[in-house]
Amino acid sequence: MRLLIFFLFIFFLLFPYTVVSIGIIEPSYEERYIVFQPNIERHYEFTIGKAEFIHSFKNAGVLDPYVTVNDPAQDSGPRPISADIKLPEKIDPGLYYIFIGGLETSGEPGTVSARAGIQSKITVLSLYPGKYLEYSLTANDVGVNEKINFSMALSNYGIEDIGAVKGIIDIYDPENNFVQAIYTNTISIKSVENKALIAEFYALNLKPGIYKAVGRIEYDGIKPNSTRESFFRIGSLNIIINDYTREVIVNATNRFEITITSDWVGTISGVYGRVYTPNQKTLKTPNLDMNKFQSATLETYWETKGLEIGEYDVVIEIFYEKTSIKKTVKVNVIDGIPPIIEKPKTFEIKTTTIAIIAAVILALINIGIFFYIKKPKNKNEESNQNSTSIQPPKSLK
């Protein structure tokens, strides 16, 4: 019986807890990028895994007839699969995507259950005749009077190389008034190549807010009508109080939350709040660091014992960078069921750590049980055994 309990104990310790997950190991991005040529052929190998039952699939749109997935064991566990692509004589210019992947065959039970899939993307580029550029525009957020970096990413999807390309960027303020046009550098770009144009602009004397940049390109005498837009933000070292808890329960401990947003492009460290309540309590929140333009919630706890039901003025003060902002807000103290206050999480242990600790504990328990159950050796028995061992067997007597 003792042995049975021992083995059951080991069995339950070893019984794995599974989480729905799926993964794929794929060839590199460069290998998965095909520049179309008539009748071009490619072979790709993947490994799909983690989940117990995986359904492999392909999704290639108009290129579907030219893609074959080789799966030796559909709907089974982790395994290698492969795909063969044999493109036709001709396809229209443009970008095409072929997806090869795996999908969990089932999810967890429930009213709404979720399952995960994973896929590898293969890009096929069929070049445009002549000169053809695709581009996009990005700009970074800055603080007042700081430098803004603009970048125009270029992709030459034309058969021909381009000798000289430049970008022009018009900047508009938050009221959509034109501010200034700026020009990028001029570069050359070969067929299939990806490059970037850059431009800099100092936000001198510009007020904080969200600005718009409208970019266009010109290359080898061609001026396409298309434009690209990007928005960037000029921030100031301010924190804004967005929201707060508007109702609390009388005669209870209530969580009081303050939602704040940073208007600063950098990190603001040690932000905290104080809440001055009508029952003469000063509540302090923990400190937190705020990343650029980040929103966050400060929280503290308010004991409303002794207050009457009704509307009260509450003062919220947020402290940061040796300054503070104050806001007086209205909060309703209402009747109701006292809220259940959840304790914040203090730490998390990773699955691997738990597994290693479990293994060590298991090994120690095994060793302990061994020494506990092990039969103590009787010295007399031992000597008898030794003495009998040197005597000839009875049958030989």
Place this chain on the structure above:
Amino acid sequence: MEISNKTLALILAVSIVVSLGGVLISLNKINELTGFATNVNGTTTLTLNETVSLKWALGSIDWVSGYVNATAADQNCTMNTSNYKSSGCVGFTANSDGLVLENDGNRNLTVTLQSNDTAAQFIGGGADYGGPQFKWKISVNGSETLAQACANANFSTFTDITTTASPVCIPFNYVDAYDTIKVDLHINIPVSAPAGAKTAILTAIGSSWP
């Protein structure tokens, strides 16, 4: 039954081997870490494969069973994953957690989401009392901001679910502190919805980004 020391020692050895073997297999499954070393000159090369991987850290919502109060002023039952259950719901179990999706690989992902059923297929019923509703919302999970997990996230407010793949998070960060998002759900059941077991399946598909 007498057990000899030899038997016990054998049991000990077998159990330790089984334990450690099980742990190693589990860890291998968790991490999928593979590597190899090769070079005729004796130089060792370690290659850590990039793994594209996606996981539902919380993969189901169960409101269990109940019915719509046909004598209430509002003859519908509205529930969401923020612990909300309207007064028209009789029975049912409130849910305070949304589904949680995690990028557990080592590459950024683009993620699409789709349902197998529309609201009408999942819940059914007429257009009375708000009609059948089945919506999702992408929100932050934990202390990170949504922008840290997804540079571009769609459906930041409750939106009707779709049965075609809709991009929800591009790119989905793989860095541990910022690698989860929450998918909150909202349903409305009108009193005219037919009785029976109601289930829907949401499918998230990730692919490496860019």
